[in-house]
Amino acid sequence: THFGFKTVATTEKASKVAQVFHSVAAKYDLMNDLMSFGIHRVWKRFTIDCSGVRRGQKVLDLAGGTGDLAAKFSRIVGEQGEVVLADINDSMLKIGREKLRNLGVIGNINYVQANAEALPFPDNHFDCITIAFGLRNVTDKDKALRSMYRVLKPGGRLLVLEFSKPLLEPLNKAYDAYSFHILPKIGELVAHDSESYRYLAESIRMHPDQETLKSMMDDAGFENTTYFNLTGGIVALHRGYKF
Ligand code: SAM
Numbered sequence: 001t002h003f004g005f006k007t008v009a010t011t012e013k014a015s016k017v018a019q020v021f022h023s024v025a026a027k028y029d030l031m032n033d034l035m036s037f038g039i040h041r042v043w044k045r046f047t048i049d050c051s052g053v054r055r056g057q058k059v060l061d062l063a064g065g066t067g068d069l070a071a072k073f074s075r076i077v078g079e080q081g082e083v084v085l086a087d088i089n090d091s092m093l094k095i096g097r098e099k100l101r102n103l104g105v106i107g108n109i110n111y112v113q114a115n116a117e118a119l120p121f122p123d124n125h126f127d128c129i130t131i132a133f134g135l136r137n138v139t140d141k142d143k144a145l146r147s148m149y150r151v152l153k154p155g156g157r158l159l160v161l162e163f164s165k166p167l168l169e170p171l172n173k174a175y176d177a178y179s180f181h182i183l184p185k186i187g188e189l190v191a192h193d194s195e196s197y198r199y200l201a202e203s204i205r206m207h208p209d210q211e212t213l214k215s216m217m218d219d220a221g222f223e224n225t226t227y228f229n230l231t232g233g234i235v236a237l238h239r240g241y242k243f
Contacts, residue, residue, distance in 0.1 A: 017137045018089060020196045021065075025193040031233040038131075041068075043235050046162045047130060048072050050239060057127040062116055062148065063087055063134020067096035067105075073130075074105045084121075086114040089186070096167070099167050116144040120170050121151040122157035128152075132161040136207040145220035152242040158222060164229070164236035165209035171232050174243055181203055 012204035023197050024031065024188050032040050047069065053059055055078045063072040064085040074083045085100075087093045090113055114120050116131065116138050130150050138144045148158050166172040189196030208216065213236070217225045222240025229236050 003172045006243060013139045014201065017139075020199050021137075023193050023196050023213075025066075025089070025095045026190060027240060028092070028095065031187070031191060031197075032048045033201045034123070034190060035183060043161060043230050043237070044068050044072070045096055046228070046230060047132060047237055048076070050100055050237060051128050051130065052075060053077065053128050054159065055184075058082045058153075060119075060121070060126045060127055060129045060132040060151065062119075063116075063137065063156055064130075064132075065089075065092045065134070066098055067100045069130050069132055070105055070109060071094070071100050072231075073106050073128075074100075075080060075092060081108055084112055085111045086108060086112045086116075086119070087100050088113065088115050089167070117147060118143075119147045119151050123150055124153045126153060126160040127156050128159070130159045130161070133163070135162050135213075136203050142216060142220065145216060149221045149242055154242055157239055159219060160213065160217070160238040162213070162235055162236065162238070163204040163207055164213070164227075167229060167233040171234070175234060176205070176240075210238075213238055237240050 046086060053073060053076050058079050058081065060074045061073060061083065062072050064087050067085050070083050070085040077083060085096055093113055100109065116134065117140050128179055129152060134190060135141055135144065151156060166175050183201055184194040184197045188194040209232065210229065214225050214227055217240040221242065223243050225238065225240035227236045227238040
């Protein structure tokens with residue numbers, strides 16, 4: 001049946017994603033710096049600056065992986081605040097927890113293994129949710145966006161940092177060539193895993209563009225949704241509010 005087919009396809013994507021992140025976890029941070037020439041740090045800084053998060057607030061860093069955003073939020077919200085680093089993959093969570101402990105991030109942070117499509121948190125709980133380079137790996141993105149909306153407080157906001165569509169065609173072509181030909185080679189050399197980085201290139205090409213993601217957020221209930229193009233639209237930061 002149609003339903004049966006969808007279930008099989010869904011499981012296949014989820015297990016592919018699981019396999020990819022179990023495989024890359026140990027080299028994840030190094031690869032991020034190499035593949036983006038360190039620019040991912042600037043994209044993440046911009047996300048923090050746009051979050052409006054203050055001392056004492058509750059933040060969910062979803063698909064948080066090795067915890068770059070969670071570490072920054074932990075410092076901002078302070079002792080009275082709360083940060084949850086949630087990820088579906090226990091290898092990524094483990095590396096994230098070790099890294100943050102070594103950085104001295106303790107006390108106001110919790111680690112939760114969770115699927116973005118069915119968040120195990122109460123309604124109206126978080127002031128802010130971030131999902132950085134995570135949404136494109138989620139099988140049912142609409143379901144995940146609705147789940148995020150549910151656990152946000154009224155007045156809270158969602159920030160989605162994700163690869164998007166380069167604004168200019170020449171950049172688009174150059175970027176495609178880079179991601180399909182060079183990324184898998186870096187993956188092979190550094191992590192002995194070209195397959196995972198081929199998946200990465202494919203998942204970037206398949207991901208909804210700026211306007212499509214904005215409509216998806218609107219459909220999930222978010223209001224005042226806007227986006228900022230970063231690095232010529234290679235990446236976009238979408239922000240929407242729950243009122
Ligand atoms: N946010 C981190 C960053 O920006 O460096 C990690 C991003 S990493 C590219 C994507 C993460 O999404 C992986 O850690 C993966 O396990 C997680 N992920 C994939 N599907 C997920 C899902 N359905 N629910 C929660 N996390 C998921």
